[in-house]
Amino acid sequence: MTTPPPQPFPAITLNAREKQLKTLLLDAARFIDDQAPAAGGREKPLVLRWAGGWVRDKLLGVSSHDIDTAINALTGEAFVDALRDYCDVPAHRARHGLLPADIGRLHTVPRNPDKSKHLATSTIKLCGLDVDFVNLRRETYAEDSRNPAVEFGTAEEDALRRDATVNALFYNLHTGQVEDFTGGLADLRARVLRTPMEPLQTFLDDPLRVLRLVRFSSRLGFRIDEAAERVMADARVLEILKIKISRERIGLELDKMLKGEHPVEALRLIDRLGLYHSVFTDPNRPDMPKPDTTLWKTAYECLAMLEACKIPGAIYDLLVTSEEARHYAWSLATLTPWEQLPDDPPLKSGKAAMPLPTQAAREGFKAPNKLSDIVTGAHCHRAAILEFREMACARAEALNERGRVGMTIRDWDARGGHWRLQVLFALLVDVADCVGTSKLERVRQAVLAEWYHLLVRLVELDVMDAPSVKRLVDGKLLSQELGVKPGKWMGAALDVALEWQLRNPGVTDPAGAVDEVKRRRDELGIP
Structure with missing residues (x-):
């Protein structure tokens, strides 16, 4: 024929x-x-x-x-x-x-x-x-x-x-x-990505072409030609990619991948081809550690599964609320392997060192300040977020205290922003840690059920939007009602007033909040 x-x-x-x-x-x-x-x-x-x-x-x-x-x-x-x-x-x-x-x-x-x-x-x-x-x-x-x-x-x-x-x-x-x-x-008819010239030399001439093929493959659904794929992770190519290509250009390619319709396809290729340590690293730091990426797949596949669930009120729907948040969510998913490593020792000044995942984001793909802050917040608050999950599973009474829970969420948001994404990061790391190399779907579903139980409790408490709650009491009103000039006590006193407000949703009269501050006047050191 x-x-x-x-x-x-x-x-x-x-x-x-x-x-x-x-x-x-x-x-x-x-x-x-x-x-x-x-x-x-x-x-x-x-x-x-x-x-x-x-x-x-x-x-x-x-x-x-x-x-x-x-x-x-x-x-x-x-x-x-x-x-x-x-x-x-x-x-x-x-x-x-x-x-x-x-x-x-x-x-x-x-x-x-x-x-x-x-x-x-x-x-x-x-x-x-x-x-x-x-x-x-x-x-x-x-x-x-x-x-x-x-x-x-x-x-x-x-x-x-x-x-x-x-x-x-x-x-x-x-x-x-x-x-x-x-x-x-x-090649367009065959839906294949092939280099015009010999692949290895093409990538040695400009290693950014490796990431460009990954991006186009994930965006277009085209397969990469076998001859090109064999040399994309060549040690010589990866070394030049790591030290020669500007991190801004790498960040631009990564941004386009993660903002596309199929970011998980890009991460699968980066993972399978062994590109991770050339992208997510600080190339200027000789002693930058290399996290084990064996379990990374569990994290990004989990995010892809959550995103695919379009049921209102599902985990993804509760935690990712905008296109910007979606981009940040996939960016966070790239950094989950770093959570297995211990923090760097404190600086000579005594100040805590920048978390390793933040270093990988800032120096690896030039993450903007807003995303870097979210990464830092997600790393620093992960233990506290896990504690909340455990409290929800144990039905602890402390998780019924709307004021305490709302203030904690506000603190997470103030120290990093996008607190929902910080929770998502903790969830993805937890899934990778708990599921590990197990391929049992029921294991992942059991872990996700625990996180969903926490989110349901936060919805029931009506604290999901706690960071945007407008204060009934400001510093001027508090100073007038107490008859004293503002001082160091003011910040803590305003938090006491706001916690009272969160314990009493729907109240519009600030008198109760002011009375709470007066009751704790000595504790707050108010003259």
Whole structure:
């Protein structure tokens, strides 16, 4: 039986904004070419191509708002400068129906060869789309250097230096045709990620391509070519990834993975390929320990299972309440292996050292301060959170004290933020510790049942939103009612008033809270 030939992809159809942008860029290119003789000349006319992800996504029927524009004979920055000159002419703006908001500010990311960022990229908002401009290039590596010589190149040379064949496709603005120099269309049909050139050399040239393939595999549901997968965890590649690639670039790739629809697929690949210790570490600390990642799978698979449960009032629904919280939840899941290690000794000043999971987040993928604070809070409060879980299981009377419980939750939230996510972190670590290498689903369900029992009790106490409860008593009122000036006693006194308020939900008169402070005046050291 004869195998039918593969069906061609449909021609790329541009939407209204893309058509507007295409016409604008082509007219600007002609304008720039016309100016070239006066500027000293340029042998080649400009050829513009949309490259990479936009082409791939259009062929897959996925909308994209980011467009990479590859230029044959100008740098991205030079082209954008000339483009802005073109758009400064009122007749040109009118011809293309450009409004003031259609042309944004230019931002150029400089090259940084020491961190495998080999070419400056110029970005500007045009016609409602985020457009990057960069020249076609070829990269030549000397035997004694990992920093390439970067020169203007052809479209084929540019395609060969990209991370995957499906990302090496071009859409020629002048011909309206897709250009495939590396077999990307066939790989797109086969749903496979393959490097245009020899995989090991591709990853040694720029190890960030390892994480990019992980991201695209998890996002697109494509498998990674066996030849590429075999060398993604090569010791040489991982060492360069660890010490050479800027942690900001690693953090950007990780962010895109964890904010995607299938973060668990990315973590499965990172785990299976042995990439963990090159990503989640402090590369500048020679003695940074390496946690055992054997049980990590139990934690991130648990989060995936919880997220998949769409029942209102389920564990995930109670603990993850926004898209931002979802991103933080998956970020926390990456750090659970660090909880098995003892803390670093105190600093010479006597101050506690930064927790190891926080170090791995801050220095490993440049976690922002807000996420780093959550990680620190989750680590520091884990024992107290576990104690709450045990109290719930034992039906301890102390967990019926709404004031105490509410104040504890407020403290967790004040010392880290997102207290619900701190509880989630403790839960994931607990599942990994208790279930371990056991594959018995009933073991995991038994552990989760204990945590659910705690959350149900907190809901019954109506303390889930305790951190946002507005105080009935402020410092000014308290000082007036007590007839004394504010002092060191004020903070503790305000907490006493707030705890009374939590014990008496629904009360709007502050008198009872003030009386409670007066009753404990001596204990609080109020003059």
